[in-house]
Amino acid sequence: MKNYISILFLLLSFSGISQQKSIDQKVNELLAKMTLDEKIGQLNQYTGDNTLTGPLTINPNKEEEIKAGKIGSMLNILGSEYTRKYQELAMQSRLKIPLLFGLDVIHGYKTTFPIPLAEAASWDLAAIELSARVSARESAASGIHWTFAPMVDISRDPRWGRVMEGAGEDTYLGSKIAYARVKGFQGNKLGDLTSVMACAKHFLAYGAAIGGRDYNSVDMSERMLWETYLPPFKAAIDAGAATFMNSFNDLNGVPATGNKHIQRDILKGKWNFSGFVVSDWGSIGEMVNHGFSKDKKEAAYSAITAGSDMDMESNSYLYNLSQLVKEGRVSEALIDDAVKRILHKKFELGLFDDPYRYCDAKRQQKELNNPENTKAAREVAAKSIVLLKNDKKVLPLSKDTKTIAFIGPMVKPKRANHGFWAVDLKDVDSTYIVSQWEGLQNKVGKNTKLLYAKGCGISDMSKAGFDEAITVANQADVVILSVGEAPNMSGEAKSRSSINLPGVQEDLIKELQKTGKPIVILINSGRPLVFNWTADNMPTIVYTWWLGSEAGNAIADVLFGDYNPSGKLPMTFPRTEGQIPLYYNHTSTGRPAKNEDDKIYVSAYIDLQNSPKFPFGYGLSYTTFGYSDLKLSKQVIRKNETLQLSLTVTNTGKVAGEEVVQLYIKDRFASIVRPVKELKDFQKIKLEAGESKTVTFTIDNDKLSFYHENLDFASEAGEFDVMIGSSSEDIRLKSEFELTEKTPAAN
Secondary structure, three states, X not given: OHHXXXXXXXXXXXXXXXXXXXXXXXXXXXXXXXXXXXXHHXXXXXXXXXXXXXXXXOOOOHHHHHHOOOOOEEEOOOOHHHXXXXXXXXXXXOOOOOOEEEEOOOOEOOOEOOOHHHHHHHOOXXXXXXXXXXXXXXXXXXXXOEEOOOEXXXXXXXXXXXXXXXOOOOHHHHHHHHHHHHXXXXXXXXXXXXXXXXXXXXXXXXXXXXXXXXXXXXXXXXXXXXXXXXXXXXXXHHOOOOEEEEOOOXXXXXXXXXXHHHHHHHHXXXXXXXXXXXXXXXXXXXXXXXXXOOOHHHHHHHHHXXXXXXXXXXXXXXXXXXXXXXXXXXXXXXXXXXXXXXXXXXXXXXXXXXXXOOOOXXXXXXXXXXXXXXXXXXXXXXXXXXXXXXXXXXXXXXXXXXXXXXXXXXOOOOHHHXXXXXXXXXXXXXXXXXXXXXHHXXXXXXXXXXXXXXXXXXXXXXXXXXXXXXXXXXXXXXXXXXXXXXXXXXXXXXXXXXXXXXXXXXXXXXXXXXXXXXXXXXEEOOOXXXXXXXXXXXXXEEEOOOOOOOXXXXXXHHHOOOOOOOXXXXXXXXXXXXXXXOOOOOEOOOOOOOOOOOOOOOOOOOOOOOOOOEOOOOOEOOOOEEEEEEEEOOOEEEOOOOEEEEEEEEEOOOOOEEEEEXXXXXXXXXXXXXXXXXXXXXXXXXXXXXXXXXXXXXXXXXXXXXXXXXXXXXXXXXXXXXXXXXXXXXXXXXXXXXXXXXXXXXO
């Protein structure tokens, strides 16, 4: 009996491996039955015709090609009814290989969460994972297997419209968020009907496009790639990301889609990535435009040999791979590897057992109307708001305020609150989206009178509405002014050379200031904006980003103090475009400026301060926090040792609040110039008024390592500064320690 139990235990222990072998065996058996054309079909992805996220390729024979096994995946098919329709066509193919359905579920399906950059401002990894989890449940219930998210590109240029889709400028924060979002999308395992495949994008360095211009070139050192741009992708793999997506840019002269170094050597080689790689929309065919490939046939050759497994919308593989195999230029084994990777995911999702398992109209209806999803969206939206200024303590507003004037072009629109990359559910009306006006109405009591005036448009130059706005403001006790950029001013192909408040919105702010009324400025945006006059002259500013379908309620929660704002900026806000790229973790120069007035033969502008308008990691609260009692467990450590750091944080204000305690480290001297400071850890803590907590961090060799050519990541012996801050510029506590190769002397 004892032997039987031991054998049973071993069988159970290796059940995961057996399942893996079982899928591999099924893949190999199916592959052996496939013709070359059927294999190539699995590498081909088409879009549906109703929702477009790129230039449409007209194909009147799409349905016939599905039945012929020439399409392995589709994107932009919305709803379980329509995914079932297309899956039924795939079941008419010879081998009945099910389709994969993908969609850009970037920050929500029906329930829309804050844009990803706004979520990053929460610095709340649990909230970010929850957002992705809800998005996965809703999209999976609607027939979707695969989301083209998270975008994990690091970006230091707010002119680039796609900053709204990522986590900002910092590698450490971006890596933590990448991990959380993959976990949220994929849940415990693929095949769970509440999960979808994640797709880490864009591989690689898309966020460093020259001039902040979308699709533009990138040129950078291998060291910068490894230290700044690759770590979030590695974090996505560590979280189990099922797929990767190529970037549009060329990297050091080679388009990423055809770049063997990043796909074969790093992703599938050094990192042993077992999922598959999909091109971005048409990016294989676009290698012709790059001047890298003579035609789509050569583009197909470059992409498949570089490691791109699936062709999204360029038809380069469908019409050219077979000929390339016949000519002996492409090995069929190379195609087999790509097909295996795709089929493996289809088996993991359980689509061969039941191709329609995600096509359940009843489950879709139930999930899309789940009140818990709405509750989550409101909570995450509130956490994403950043309080930039509250000099005169106008906020939080009293619920006994008699008259409030709510003015501006952002007050009453509904869908605008979704921002860019929201799923356009044409058969769902917008009543579930809470406008900012409705959020305020929901919050105030019957004794508060709300007045409204639009004041001006977003980008037009008309001031015709100014007089009405001034009249309304003069009747109120408090004015709330909601301004910003339109939701379609940030996102893909939405680069801006000027990132000022558009139109005459800042002129409206100036006119309303003359009324002498207390004014709260709300700034809605998908990126950091430049608003110097407002920042210098208006004492109360709230950065609301684009917060999603619960925007109105979340903003009202913060304005009236039902939620104490805790957001911190994930990107540096410049004073002007002339400072860009601007980021906190820059390296030192041989002639650093000692202060803002130091301009003579130092690294400075003669007409502008070096410092940002608002620094990375910055954000205020309705309470205050004191930092004290910094302790290090050791002053000298060896490379294989860890150092424990502790400090006390106290809520020194009168209301409960959350604080993001940020750990920065500086390597004073190294063989390669190191940044002036680097974020290496953070904790978000909640404290009641008067409460204190001990916060601890662990510093290990990984936190002290940096990239060395031919050595990978390694630390160097030397002296380090450790800094604890409320932002990258607001450093509250400092200490130092030494890393040594030798055995430290006894104390």
